[in-house]
Structure formats: structure tokens, C-alpha cells
Amino acid sequence: xxxxxxxxxxxxxxxxxxxxxxxxxxxxxxxxxxxxxxxxxxxxxxxxxxxxxxxxxxxxxxxxxxxxxxxxxxxxxxxxxxxxxxxxxxxxxxxxxxxxxxxxxxxxxxxxxxxxxxxxxxxxxxxxxxxxxxxxxxxxxxxxxxxxxxxxxxxxxxxxxxx
Amino acid sequence: xxxxxxxxxxxxxxxxxxxxxxxxxxxxxxxxxxxxxxxxxxxxxxxxxxxxxxxxxxxxxxxxxxxxxxxxxxxxxxxxxxxxxxxxxxxxxxxxxxxxxxxxxxxxxxxxxxxxxxxxxxxxxxxxxxxxxxxxxxxxxxxxxxxxxxxxxxxxxxxxxxxxxxxxxxxxxxxxxxxxxxxxxxxxxxxxxxxxxxxxxxxxxxxxxxxxxxxxxxxxxxxxxxxxxxxxxxxxxxxxxxxxxxxxxxxxxxxxxxxxxxxxxxxxxxxxxxxxxxxxxxxxxxxxxxxxxxxxxxxxxxxxxxxxxxxxxxxxxxxxxxxxxxxxxxxxxxxxxxxxxxxxxxxxxxxxxxxxxxxxxxxxxxxxxxxxxxxxxxxxxxxxxxxxxxxxxxxxxxxxxxxxxx
Ligand code: SF4
Numbered sequence: 118x119x120x121x122x123x124x125x126x127x128x129x130x131x132x133x134x135x136x137x138x139x140x141x142x143x144x145x146x147x148x149x150x151x152x153x154x155x156x157x158x159x160x161x162x163x164x165x166x167x168x169x170x171x172x173x174x175x176x177x178x179x180x181x182x183x184x185x186x187x188x189x190x191x192x193x194x195x196x197x198x199x200x201x202x203x204x205x206x207x208x209x210x211x212x213x214x215x216x217x218x219x220x221x222x223x224x225x226x227x228x229x230x231x232x233x234x235x236x237x238x239x240x241x242x243x244x245x246x247x248x249x250x251x252x253x254x255x256x257x258x259x260x261x262x263x264x265x266x267x268x269x270x271x272x273x274x275x276x277x278x279x280x
Numbered sequence: 281x282x283x284x285x286x287x288x289x290x291x292x293x294x295x296x297x298x299x300x301x302x303x304x305x306x307x308x309x310x311x312x313x314x315x316x317x318x319x320x321x322x323x324x325x326x327x328x329x330x331x332x333x334x335x336x337x338x339x340x341x342x343x344x345x346x347x348x349x350x351x352x353x354x355x356x357x358x359x360x361x362x363x364x365x366x367x368x369x370x371x372x373x374x375x376x377x378x379x380x381x382x383x384x385x386x387x388x389x390x391x392x393x394x395x396x397x398x399x400x401x402x403x404x405x406x407x408x409x410x411x412x413x414x415x416x417x418x419x420x421x422x423x424x425x426x427x428x429x430x431x432x433x434x435x436x437x438x439x440x441x442x443x444x445x446x447x448x449x450x451x452x453x454x455x456x457x458x459x460x461x462x463x464x465x466x467x468x469x470x471x472x473x474x475x476x477x478x479x480x481x482x483x484x485x486x487x488x489x490x491x492x493x494x495x496x497x498x499x500x501x502x503x504x505x506x507x508x509x510x511x512x513x514x515x516x517x518x519x520x521x522x523x524x525x526x527x528x529x530x531x532x533x534x535x536x537x538x539x540x541x542x543x544x545x546x547x548x549x550x551x552x553x554x555x556x557x558x559x560x561x562x563x564x565x566x567x568x569x570x571x572x573x574x575x576x577x578x579x580x581x582x583x584x585x586x587x588x589x590x591x592x593x594x595x596x597x598x599x600x601x602x603x604x605x606x607x608x609x610x611x612x613x614x615x616x617x618x619x620x621x622x623x624x625x626x627x628x629x630x631x632x633x634x635x636x637x638x639x640x641x642x643x644x645x646x647x648x649x650x651x652x653x654x655x656x657x658x659x660x661x662x663x664x665x666x667x668x669x670x671x672x673x674x675x676x677x678x679x680x681x682x683x684x685x686x
Binding site (some may be wrong): 129130132133134135138139140142144145156176177179180181182183184185186189203205206207210211214215218257258268270273274278279 | 299303305315316317319320323327328329344345349386399400401403416417418419420422427429430431433441465466468497499501547549634639652655656659661
């Protein structure tokens with residue numbers, strides 16, 4: 118079985134302007150967002166990333182703007198999960214709301230190219246290349262419910278209100 | 281149970297006592313979204329099968345981020361907002377009215393004690409009013425437009441006490457930058473910050489807004505300013521923390537020796553005293569943003585530029601709102617700044633977010649009164665952006681290099 122490939126950028130404070138610069142956010146086209154994702158950090162990223170791949174980052178990932186275009190751009194580019202040491206608050210919430218799983222892992226050994234799988238339910242990240250597993254921080258139940266629904270839109274369509 | 285300001289406001293909105301760490305569903309007093317976030321919020325609202333707003337009088341849409349429209353794509357997003365506002369009967373602030381946060385405060389759409397959701401990361405600005413303002417994304421906002429509620433985790437609070445009196449040309453922006461350096465860009469992540477002490481309680485509303493606004497750059501969920509000394513044009517009930525409230529951290533500083541502070545590229549936490557940067561060549565200066573372009577900020581710039589001519593660099597000014605512009609017009613401030621050579625652009629975000637109206641060139645060095653200097657923030661990743669107070673921006677624009685106002 119093949120597992121998603123990790124793309125590792127262990128920089129701290131990778132802000133929303135570097136995930137998707139403000140000049141590209143004024144659109145409702147997801148493909149337009151995807152083509153510029155992370156371009157000021159790594160101009161090759163949007164070409165390298167394959168559907169289902171995993172992005173691995175450092176501390177305070179997604180700090181800065183409240184733009185939902187940041188997780189949307191990553192998701193549209195094919196990223197299936199973001200693993201970071203910590204996330205900035207708004208990004209974390211936005212990602213869950215649009216149905217992009219995010220998981221906080223303090224200690225790991227993941228390098229670019231490693232094959233990775235993520236068990237959100239139990240908060241475990243497995244590195245198949247190195248035969249290692251890493252423990253993730255627990256996610257609030259409210260967020261797991263929203264992720265299960267596929268995002269906040271579906272959650273509210275299902276429930277009609279916050280429950 | 282002794283409570284922080286956050287715990288008190290959240291308890292009132294959850295209908296039960298709330299303490300830090302609790303996950304609660306709360307009722308919301310008002311929401312706003314801008315042209316950067318409203319289009320996705322409208323899309324999500326429709327996908328949620330939203331037919332009408334929970335309360336159209338409590339919803340504001342603001343066209344400020346790319347205003348007036350720089351191209352047809354943005355023009356169509358603006359049109360989408362106007363059509364939606366007309367259909368739903370909610371408020372719309374069109375081009376030139378001003379920056380979202382300024383308009384919410386100026387028009388009393390947010391008031392002390394409120395819990396307010398803004399689809400913009402600088403919504404903690406409303407902490408200046410002793411209100412709990414949280415920045416959220418478009419989908420969260422859409423959910424509140426539909427239900428009038430949201431869910432959140434009650435944050436722990438960091439208490440910051442600022443004692444002493446500021447020196448000349450030092451104020452809210454400088455101390456905010458200083459605190460971001462002390463706490464770090466994620467130092468207050470998932471937490472609220474309470475600001476108190478005589479240096480805070482003696483601040484004007486405009487300065488309180490600058491301080492609370494910059495709490496976003498510490499990662500804070502909300503930045504609540506002690507309501508002591510808060511001067512508003514309408515009556516209000518202040519919310520004070522209880523004695524013995526539980527704080528995650530307590531920090532105390534004396535501001536009396538603080539020098540003007542500047543954040544270097546590419547992070548608002550990369551802060552040094554002006555003394556380390558004096559003589560840095562500047563190509564372009566900007567006074568704008570929800571942090572610092574209120575009347576007192578324009579006054580500070582005018583004091584520096586009165587009777588002078590800008591010959592070394594270009595200075596762009598985007599007043600925080602039409603009201604600020606009109607007030608500055610009436611009291612002669614605009615004349616002073618314009619005579620000095622400043623270029624005035626539409627009240628709104630202007631070049632702050634790099635969409636249009638003053639993108640810097642490759643290798644250019646910018647000094648600005650805004651709140652963020654991430655790489656590419658003003659629209660060009662090859663430019664360098666330094667953050668400072670309006671007085672330092674004006675003085676540096678005049679000199680063509682970073683200098684302290686006289
Ligand atoms: S002025 Fe700048 S920081 Fe403030 S809301 Fe507008 S883009 Fe955001």
C-alpha cells in the first residue's frame with residue numbers, strides 16, 4: 118500500500134501571506150488559489166505536490182490573516198493533512214471548517230519524501246519510511262464532529278444549528 | 281468564582297458561568313466581513329441553505345480591502361456583496377467609507393461588553409472598547425450569520441500591566457511592538473491579553489485601538505483594555521476583572537524609558553529600538569491601516585511635516601475612514617500634509633495588504649504605520665517593510681532615512 122508523501126518545511130511562523138499572498142486572494146476560484154500556494158516560500162511547491170500529500174511545518178503555522186483562502190489553497194493543491202508543531206488559532210479553525218484535517222505533533226522525525234499516514238481519531242502519525250509513530254495533541258470533540266461531517270457547511274446542513 | 285474580563289463576557293453570552301478552558305456555545309452580538317472574506321462567507325451561507333440572516337441589523341459588510349475595485353474580478357466580488365446586502369437587508373459600507381474595524385467602532389456597531397465576530401484577524405481591536413472581538417474565517421462567519429451563535433474555547437488570559445508615562449513621540453504603537461517582541465508572534469496564541477496600568481488607562485480611544493489591534497500579532501484571541509478612563513460618546517457598563525482572577529501569566533513593564541520601536545522585515549516580532557536603525561534608507565512611506573490612521577495619527581504626522589516638503593521619498597496616506605478624513609479636512613490637517621507633498625488615497629486598507637494602490641518595487645525599503653511586515657505583505661516579496669508609529673513614518677519620509685521625530 119502506498120502512503121502519502123511528506124513535504125517538510127520546518128520554518129516557524131509560516132504566515133498566511135506566504136501560504137497565499139493577499140494579492141491572489143480576491144477570487145472564488147479554488148484552482149487560482151492552488152496555483153500560487155506557498156509560492157514565496159517554494160516556487161516549485163504547487164508543481165511538486167500530489168493529491169493526498171501531507172505538509173509538515175514548524176511552530177505557529179498559518180499565523181496572520183483570517184483568510185480562509187490559506188487552508189483552501191492548500192486543500193485545492195492536493196494537501197490532505199497539515200502536520201505542524203503548533204498552529205495559529207484562526208488557521209486551525211478555518212482548516213477544520215473547510216474540511217482540511219490539521220494535527221499538532223510536537224516531536225517527530227519526518228523528512229521530505231517520507232511516506233506518512235495519519236490517524237486523526239487516535240491522534241497518531243505513522244512514518245512508514247522510518248518505521249516510527251508519533252503522538253499528536255488531542256483535538257476538541259466539537260472539531261472532530263465538524264471534521265467528520267466534512268466541514269462546517271455540512272455540519273450545519275446536517276444539524277441546522279450548533280449542537 | 282473570580283473571573284477575568286474574557287470569562288465575564290463569555291459567561292454573559294453563554295448564559296452560564298464560564299471559566300478558561302471550557303468549550304461553550306455563545307450568542308453573538310454582531311458580525312462583519314470584508315471584501316476579502318465576505319464572498320466566501322456568502323458562498324458558505326448559501327451552501328448551508330441560508331435563506332435569511334439571523335438578524336439583519338447585526339450584520340455588516342464592508343468594501344475596504346481592494347477599494348475601489350482594481351480589476352473586473354474584484355469588481356464582481358463587490359457586486360456580489362452589494363446584491364447580497366440588498367437581498368438580505370443588512371448593512372453595507374461601500375468604497376471609501378473606511379476600514380472595517382474603524383467603521384464598527386465609529387458607528388457603535390460594537391459596544392463595551394459585546395461579543396463580536398469579524399471575518400478579519402484584527403477584530404481584537406474592539407478590546408479597546410472593552411468588548412470581546414474575535415477574528416474568524418469566512419465559514420465560521422457564515423455559520424453565525426445563519427444561527428447568531430458560534431462555539432469557542434474560553435481562553436486563558438495573560439495580564440500585562442504598563443506603568444509609567446510615555447516619553448515624547450512614544451506611545452501605543454511602540455509599546456505594542458515592544459510587547460510583541462517580549463511575548464513573540466505566538467506568545468498569546470489561543471489566549472486573551474488584558475492590558476492595564478496607568479500607561480494604558482491614560483490612553484485615548486484611538487491609542488487603545490492601536491494597542492488592542494496589535495494583540496493579533498501576538499496570536500491573541502482577544503486583547504482587552506482596562507475600561508478605566510475609556511471616554512465614549514454614549515453611556516456604557518464597563519466590565520472589570522475580579523480581584524483574584526486566574527491568569528496564565530502576569531507581566532509588568534515600566535514604559536517611561538521606552539524609545540520608539542520598529543519591527544524589521546519579515547515579522548512584527550522582529551523589533552528593535554529606533555537607535556539601531558537610524559540612517560536606514562527609505563524609498564516609500566505609508567500611513568494607513570486599522571492600527572494607525574485615526575485623527576491623532578494624522579495630527580502626529582502633520583506636526584512633523586508642517587511647513588516642510590517631501591523631496592526624498594513618497595508618502596501615501598489612507599485615512600481610516602471618511603469621517604477621519606473629513607475631520608482632518610476641517611481642522612486643516614489634510615492641507616498641511618498635502619502641501620508637504622503627501623498623496624491621499626481612498627479611506628480603506630490601501631496598500632496594507634498588497635492588493636493595489638502602492639505596491640513597492642523590488643529592493644525598495646518601506647516604512648509604514650501598519651501592523652504586518654510578512655514577506656510579500658505589501659504585494660512584493662522583494663521589498664522590505666519596517667513597522668513604526670505614524671510620527672516616525674512621517675519623520676523618516678521627510679529625511680529619506682529612518683530618523684526620530686524632533
Ligand atoms: S488595514 Fe490592513 S490589517 Fe487592517 S483590516 Fe485592512 S488589510 Fe487588514
